[in-house]
Amino acid sequence: MTVPAEVLDQCLLNEPRGQEALYKAYSARMYGICLRYAGNRMEAEDILQEGFIKVFKNLSHLHSREALDAWIRRIMVNTAINYYTKQLKFQNEVSLKYDSSDATIQEDALSKLSYNELLRILQGLPTGYRTVFNLYVIDGYSHREIGEMLGIAENTSKSQLWRAKASMKKILRRIL
Amino acid sequence: MQEKDTIEDYYRKAFTGFEPPPPEQAWEKIRVGIHPLEAKKGRLSGLRKNFAGFSHSRNLYPLLAAAAMVLLFIMIWFSYSHKHNIRGHAYAGEVRICKGTAYLFKVYDKVKPYDTVLLLQSVPVDGNGYYQFNGIDHGNYFIRINPLPGTDVTRNFIPSFYDQDAASSEANVIKIESEDPTVDIHLLPK
Numbered sequence: 001m002t003v004p005a006e007v008l009d010q011c012l013l014n015e016p017r018g019q020e021a022l023y024k025a026y027s028a029r030m031y032g033i034c035l036r037y038a039g040n041r042m043e044a045e046d047i048l049q050e051g052f053i054k055v056f057k058n059l060s061h062l063h064s065r066e067a068l069d070a071w072i073r074r075i076m077v078n079t080a081i082n083y084y085t086k087q088l089k090f091q092n093e094v095s096l097k098y099d100s101s102d103a104t105i106q107e108d109a110l111s112k113l114s115y116n117e118l119l120r121i122l123q124g125l126p127t128g129y130r131t132v133f134n135l136y137v138i139d140g141y142s143h144r145e146i147g148e149m150l151g152i153a154e155n156t157s158k159s160q161l162w163r164a165k166a167s168m169k170k171i172l173r174r175i176l
Numbered sequence: 177m178q179e180k181d182t183i184e185d186y187y188r189k190a191f192t193g194f195e196p197p198p199p200e201q202a203w204e205k206i207r208v209g210i211h212p213l214e215a216k217k218g219r220l221s222g223l224r225k226n227f228a229g230f231s232h233s234r235n236l237y238p239l240l241a242a243a244a245m246v247l248l249f250i251m252i253w254f255s256y257s258h259k260h261n262i263r264g265h266a267y268a269g270e271v272r273i274c275k276g277t278a279y280l281f282k283v284y285d286k287v288k289p290y291d292t293v294l295l296l297q298s299v300p301v302d303g304n305g306y307y308q309f310n311g312i313d314h315g316n317y318f319i320r321i322n323p324l325p326g327t328d329v330t331r332n333f334i335p336s337f338y339d340q341d342a343a344s345s346e347a348n349v350i351k352i353e354s355e356d357p358t359v360d361i362h363l364l365p366k
Contacts, residue, residue, distance in 0.1 A: 014210075014211075016207060016211060016214070019207070019210065020203060020207070023203050023206065024203075027198040027202065027203070028195035028196065028197060028198055029193075029194075029195045030198075031195075031196055031197075031198040031199075031202075032191065032194035032195050032196055035194075035196060036191060036194070041199075045199050045202060048198065048199075048202055049202060049205050049206050049209065052206045053206055053209040053210055056206075056210050057210065110182065110183070110186045111186075115190065115194070115196075118187065118190055118191075122187070133187075137184045137187055137188055138187060138188055138191050138192065165183055165184070168183055169183065172183075
């Protein structure tokens with residue numbers, strides 16, 4: 001997504017008109033990110049507001065205008081992580097023992113679920129599971145990067161992801 | 177692992193490009209966060225505009241006019257509903273006098289001597305000795321009847337207060353509270 005250069009110039013001059021244009025260009029996409037990381041819609045709204053305030057206050061630190069998309073996205077993700085910092089609890093042991101009374105979850109079964117249902121399953125996960133799942137699966141960070149972002153070991157990130165998916169499967173088996 | 181890939185892939189596909197409509201008031205809150213002073217000014221300006229819009233709206237003229245009429249009616253009704261009339265006849269002996277003047281005095285003293293009195297109204301007494309005062313507030317009053325000069329009545333009777341007193345200091349006070357009283361007055365003979 002690109003926004004006109006004059007919009008960025010106005011934002012750098014702290015002009016509300018430009019700021020509103022930038023918000024309109026990115027708000028839907030960023031709200032989607034916030035909803036994934038948040039436990040509910042109200043918290044997602046809080047994160048969205050806090051994230052955009054950081055964007056406008058720190059826009060002068062943006063080195064390259066081409067990197068605006070990634071920069072805003074990163075700010076939203078970091079804001080979401082910081083929002084839940086106190087709640088983030090990670091269990092370090094990696095248990096690879098599978099709870100395998102499991103039937104496979106087929107893609108066509110998943111496709112029966114609406115966005116809202118998928119989102120509710122994700123939001124229902126413990127904060128640590130949800131954060132790592134989002135970072136790794138959807139936002140494409142590696143376990144090493146996640147470890148650095150959250151201040152945890154790479155293996156802890158892996159175990160959180162595994163636990164997140166195990167929890168999701170349990171929920172999915174119940175509802176499908 | 178088939179399962180692992182299914183959930184990851186499905187969520188990745190589902191939420192890549194996920195762009196739900198943001199909350200309606202979010203921008204306003206962000207604007208307040210980054211421009212707190214302007215937001216405050218904006219609210220004040222909005223209030224001013226609303227007030228100006230209200231006061232200049234022609235659509236409201238009939239409504240305001242109707243409200244003013246209703247208010248005026250209520251005020252008039254309230255004011256008249258708390259007023260009273262005093263009526264009666266003036267007598268010289270057993271006979272009603274023919275013509276004269278009735279005077280109404282407001283009495284401000286609560287007890288005798290009634291020194292603080294004020295003449296409020298005077299009305300003619302008709303040929304049948306009848307008089308009437310209108311629009312009288314609650315309170316204490318004196319009424320005095322003066323017969324028409326040059327008649328037999330003036331020759332035989334003196335101007336008198338209710339009830340058969342020549343001086344206000346001795347007169348009886350008429351109390352006006354909730355009803356319209358009838359006050360017949362008998363003149364004192366000379």
